[in-house]
Amino acid sequence: MSSPPTKKRLAVWKFASCDGCQLSLLDCEDELLAVGEAIDIVNFPEATRYFEPGPYDLSLVEGSVTTPHDAERIQQVRRESKFLVTIGACATAGGIQALRNFRDADVAEMASVVYASPEYVSTLETSTAISDHVAVDFELRGCPINKKQLLEVILAFLHRRKPTVSHHSVCVECKLRGNVCVMTAHGTPCLGPVTHAGCGAICPAYDRGCYGCFGPMETPNTASLARQWKALGASDDEVKRAYRSFNGYAEAFRTESEKHE
Amino acid sequence: MKLPQSALLERASFDTLLDALRRRGFKVVGPVIQDEAIVYDTVTASADLPVGWTDEQDGGHYRLKRRKDEALFGYAVGPHSWKKYLHPANLKLWDATRDAGAALRFEEGDTEKPPKLAFLGVRSCELRAIAIQDKVFMGSAFTDEHYRKRRERIFTIAVNCGTAGGTCFCVSMKTGPKVTGDVAFDLALTELLEESGHYFLITAGSEAGAEILKELPTRPATPEDLATADAVVDRTAQNMGREMPAEGLPKVLLENLEHPRWDDVAERCLSCANCTMACPTCFCTTVEDTTDLTGDHAERWRRWDSCFTLDFTYMHGGSVQQSARSRYRQWMTHKLATWHEQFGSSGCVGCGRCITWCPVGIDLTEEAAAICTVENSNTATNISEPASRDPSP
Numbered sequence A: 001m002s003s004p005p006t007k008k009r010l011a012v013w014k015f016a017s018c019d020g021c022q023l024s025l026l027d028c029e030d031e032l033l034a035v036g037e038a039i040d041i042v043n044f045p046e047a048t049r050y051f052e053p054g055p056y057d058l059s060l061v062e063g064s065v066t067t068p069h070d071a072e073r074i075q076q077v078r079r080e081s082k083f084l085v086t087i088g089a090c091a092t093a094g095g096i097q098a099l100r101n102f103r104d105a106d107v108a109e110m111a112s113v114v115y116a117s118p119e120y121v122s123t124l125e126t127s128t129a130i131s132d133h134v135a136v137d138f139e140l141r142g143c144p145i146n147k148k149q150l151l152e153v154i155l156a157f158l159h160r161r162k163p164t165v166s167h168h169s170v171c172v173e174c175k176l177r178g179n180v181c182v183m184t185a186h187g188t189p190c191l192g193p194v195t196h197a198g199c200g201a202i203c204p205a206y207d208r209g210c211y212g213c214f215g216p217m218e219t220p221n222t223a224s225l226a227r228q229w230k231a232l233g234a235s236d237d238e239v240k241r242a243y244r245s246f247n248g249y250a251e252a253f254r255t256e257s258e259k260h261e
Numbered sequence B: 001m002k003l004p005q006s007a008l009l010e011r012a013s014f015d016t017l018l019d020a021l022r023r024r025g026f027k028v029v030g031p032v033i034q035d036e037a038i039v040y041d042t043v044t045a046s047a048d049l050p051v052g053w054t055d056e057q058d059g060g061h062y063r064l065k066r067r068k069d070e071a072l073f074g075y076a077v078g079p080h081s082w083k084k085y086l087h088p089a090n091l092k093l094w095d096a097t098r099d100a101g102a103a104l105r106f107e108e109g110d111t112e113k114p115p116k117l118a119f120l121g122v123r124s125c126e127l128r129a130i131a132i133q134d135k136v137f138m139g140s141a142f143t144d145e146h147y148r149k150r151r152e153r154i155f156t157i158a159v160n161c162g163t164a165g166g167t168c169f170c171v172s173m174k175t176g177p178k179v180t181g182d183v184a185f186d187l188a189l190t191e192l193l194e195e196s197g198h199y200f201l202i203t204a205g206s207e208a209g210a211e212i213l214k215e216l217p218t219r220p221a222t223p224e225d226l227a228t229a230d231a232v233v234d235r236t237a238q239n240m241g242r243e244m245p246a247e248g249l250p251k252v253l254l255e256n257l258e259h260p261r262w263d264d265v266a267e268r269c270l271s272c273a274n275c276t277m278a279c280p281t282c283f284c285t286t287v288e289d290t291t292d293l294t295g296d297h298a299e300r301w302r303r304w305d306s307c308f309t310l311d312f313t314y315m316h317g318g319s320v321q322q323s324a325r326s327r328y329r330q331w332m333t334h335k336l337a338t339w340h341e342q343f344g345s346s347g348c349v350g351c352g353r354c355i356t357w358c359p360v361g362i363d364l365t366e367e368a369a370a371i372c373t374v375e376n377s378n379t380a381t382n383i384s385e386p387a388s389r390d391p392s393p
């Protein structure tokens, strides 16, 4: 038996996001047809207007919850999905738009600066991760996610096994790749030691420190790394900003960033 | 066979050694500069070596610096170790295919004949590290064939260290800086930068090495040359960057599993695993299985793993070593203590990589010394108590 008896149904959902993670699915150019063979893609607004109602076997959720409407909609998505996987920093940590969560200033004021007609904008005070609203079965990290990992999650789902996705530091990938550590050899501050693996240590391979796109690793010692950054000459403000980016509202990064206010 | 006496090769003729290796089908790999560090990669000519460079090393710190001379080997070890060739970071173990009749067919994943590699510039500590991995992978009835077939085809050109690194402590581990006859090598070099010229004293350690040595345009070494070479390593030995407390270390560590210093190091340790990845003796791996979309093809890959990851001790229901404290303690007590019981030697050769490449500069010599201090040590007050083996995380 090479394929499941009935084809599973996949839905992709968009919340507040840039669409980059959904694009990773389209980006699976070589494998995309095979994915379509293996699983019915019945809702994928980034690719097509075609839509089938639920229930869905697997839902991939991109984006964070930033509007009252989305707070309702995610409940509906959860009800209709047997297995719900969040993809990307927005969905798993609130995304870059969660910077608003740190501000005491009110969101209405910000909206008035950004939008010509802010009265049309209906938004919440915060941008929150999907798991703050509903139970999530698996969180795939990254800003954006790694398409190979996305495929792996879909494959693992189809073959009823655990996805092979490591939760250790980026440093492991960096060393597996044979990179020279930019922090020790160049004095470049790097977030790799506290960041979740998944990108394959791209930035250190190109002489840059890790930006933390995949959020906190399994046991992040953010305080120790912050001390080392400061020893390398980073200011509190730089430490704060580094922790407070795409995954800035992930617990470990958020609390460390607050120590450097 | 009687191995020939040592001989002197002029710097200007150094490439004849590379030619002799190439004629025998070896690809030479050794130190080269990449991304501001000295790593191991292909060497086609002596000009590829880090000529005139050295390194400045300290906890979490590595910088290349110019030397005042044109030495070929005037630096210590860098971020890579030879294990990347002998024990590859990623290796396909097997493929499985389900054919039409639903029968499973397995195929070996690592079938290629490994290249004949000549390791150029292997330091004494590194020879020891290779010997340790030989024991791990080939020292019992259960041989790791992937390792063995690579190892068999290696030719080693060792180098006696002329410069001690800032994090080196081979002297206290009794693993260097001089290459001694009790570990296997084919040729050993000592670089001599004298007023009279730039030479290499070359000694053969095997028949294959002796054969190559015969072909090189050398001149016989005089007793003075030998004395000069000895002085080079003596000087290095006196300049070790670090020192490991030697006496009874395994016992002290195992008797102090609840020492407050473990909490202290845990507060600094990032559990990032750089130390284990950089260590030339660390050998742990994990396996990762992949399937394709049809489910008719699966692969199993082996890759380096580390005792600093949570998955490493994952058993049904969770990871045994949850805290950084238990992970660091596991790593250090294995390296410095229980390795003796398991493999008959220390697991540490004093190369200093784990110190230099730790992003926060955690220094195992310093940690070991702290645990050996009288204050808080069980050993100081209770030297005859049996070692506590409390496995609590």
Ligand code: SF4
Pocket: A170, A171, A172, A174, A175, A179, A180, A181, A182, A183, A184, A190, A191, A192, A193, A201, A204, A209, A210, B272, B274, B359
């Ligand atoms: S460059 Fe960054 S990710 Fe790579 S080993 Fe160093 S600290 Fe870790």
Ligand code: SF4
Pocket: B275, B278, B279, B280, B281, B282, B335, B347, B348, B349, B350, B351, B352, B353, B354, B355, B364
């Ligand atoms: S434990 Fe550290 S010093 Fe010892 S062999 Fe490993 S990397 Fe080198």
Ligand code: SF4
Pocket: B268, B269, B270, B271, B272, B273, B274, B275, B276, B308, B354, B357, B358, B359, B360, B361, B362
């Ligand atoms: S000792 Fe250093 S290199 Fe090793 S896991 Fe801890 S922080 Fe990382």
